[in-house]
Amino acid sequence: MINSQYNPTRRTLLKGLGAASLLSPLASLPSWAASQRLYVDGLSFLPSDLGDVRASKLDAFIADISAIETLTQADGTLNYKRTFDACIKSIKQAADTVKDNPEVYLQGLTGTDIAKAKQASRTAVYFQIQGADCVEQDIANVNSSANWQHLSTLHQQGLRVLQLTHHYGNQFAGGALDNDGTQSLDLPLTPAGHQLIEALNHHNILIDVSHSSPQTALDTAKASQSPIVQSHGAARKFVNHARCSPDEVIRAIGDSGGVFGVFMMSFWLTTKANPSIDDYIRQLEHINRVGGVDCVAIANDFSLRGQENLLALNNDNSQGVKEYLDWWDSLRAKNVLGFEVEPQHVVIPELNHIDRMSRIDDALAKARFKSTDRDRFMGGNWQRVLKTVLL
Numbered sequence: 001m002i003n004s005q006y007n008p009t010r011r012t013l014l015k016g017l018g019a020a021s022l023l024s025p026l027a028s029l030p031s032w033a034a035s036q037r038l039y040v041d042g043l044s045f046l047p048s049d050l051g052d053v054r055a056s057k058l059d060a061f062i063a064d065i066s067a068i069e070t071l072t073q074a075d076g077t078l079n080y081k082r083t084f085d086a087c088i089k090s091i092k093q094a095a096d097t098v099k100d101n102p103e104v105y106l107q108g109l110t111g112t113d114i115a116k117a118k119q120a121s122r123t124a125v126y127f128q129i130q131g132a133d134c135v136e137q138d139i140a141n142v143n144s145s146a147n148w149q150h151l152s153t154l155h156q157q158g159l160r161v162l163q164l165t166h167h168y169g170n171q172f173a174g175g176a177l178d179n180d181g182t183q184s185l186d187l188p189l190t191p192a193g194h195q196l197i198e199a200l201n202h203h204n205i206l207i208d209v210s211h212s213s214p215q216t217a218l219d220t221a222k223a224s225q226s227p228i229v230q231s232h233g234a235a236r237k238f239v240n241h242a243r244c245s246p247d248e249v250i251r252a253i254g255d256s257g258g259v260f261g262v263f264m265m266s267f268w269l270t271t272k273a274n275p276s277i278d279d280y281i282r283q284l285e286h287i288n289r290v291g292g293v294d295c296v297a298i299a300n301d302f303s304l305r306g307q308e309n310l311l312a313l314n315n316d317n318s319q320g321v322k323e324y325l326d327w328w329d330s331l332r333a334k335n336v337l338g339f340e341v342e343p344q345h346v347v348i349p350e351l352n353h354i355d356r357m358s359r360i361d362d363a364l365a366k367a368r369f370k371s372t373d374r375d376r377f378m379g380g381n382w383q384r385v386l387k388t389v390l391l
Helices: 009-021 051-056 084-099 113-119 132-140 149-156 191-202 214-223 247-255 277-291 308-312 317-332 356-366 371-389
Strands: 040-044 060-064 069-072 078-081 105-107 123-130 159-163 206-208 228-233 260-262 296-298
Touching: 040 228, 040 296, 040 371, 060 113, 060 371, 084 105, 084 123, 084 132, 084 149, 105 113, 113 123, 113 371, 132 149, 132 159, 132 191, 149 159, 159 228, 191 206, 191 214, 206 371, 214 228, 214 247, 228 247, 247 260, 247 277, 260 277, 277 296, 277 356, 277 371, 296 371, 308 317, 356 371
Parallel strands: 040 060, 060 123, 105 123, 123 159, 159 206, 206 228, 228 260, 260 296
Antiparallel strands: 069 078
């Protein structure tokens, strides 16, 4: 059973600040709304074509720079380990790419770098690793939150967002797809995970619970002294799937002062046969209703231009979904929640496009969201969290 005893104090504070701001028409506008609206993507990748950065219109994005090792588990399914050796190499390569293209990129090290990048007509890039496997070696030697050698080294190289796990659990956290062969498990944050949360807070690294089990996410929200995020995910209200988050998790993230980024993988956004941009807006509306206006954010989880194979197929979902079916079937055989329903699509065609941020912005306006809400959703909430955590 999910333990939902998280601390509501931080959300109460956010609400109080919002109420106080109504006393002045000028104060009701957050500082980031005074200039042109920010566009921030919660998860993508450094593109091979630098032209994609300009075309995306992004002021900032969180870039997964992970390098993975593919492992076959005992039950025959695949898992992916982000080892330290692989990730330290990949983060140095990513830093070199950003440094070599100063007319396009600014490496994001603090939350204020978004404003700096925007002023210089550049795009701030914040490095993320999708899984804490890269610091598992630290557990054997750690005796304080400050003594995490591998974590410190990665931070020095530019790591600013760390996801606790990717699909499956590790020494720190339960994974969304963990399973005992008969039912989905909801594994908690481990004792080592609590140590990791303390270390991430100490290093001012943003904690990402994407791919975590619901209980791990709730435990993390309670344990962290800083806001936590789900950089990319979806609400379980619309798709009853292990990879989607129940309302308790969305609410806990909002209560922590964090954000929930809704991503572009349509089989986790809607069960309809033909997904549309309206389905994406419904997800944002639900995050707003459950987590609050300061919780809503945009994410991608594909390359900046979109899911490449679907683009090559002119967004023909009936053909593109085939590449996912073997993996899907392997999880269905393990009885993981939601995999009993075969997916019919991968992308929302209107959003599998380099100009998705403008299209989402326009759709929010059509749905009659206030301009100040759109400011928050499209980038302001991400900027606030990054400024809060990345000191």
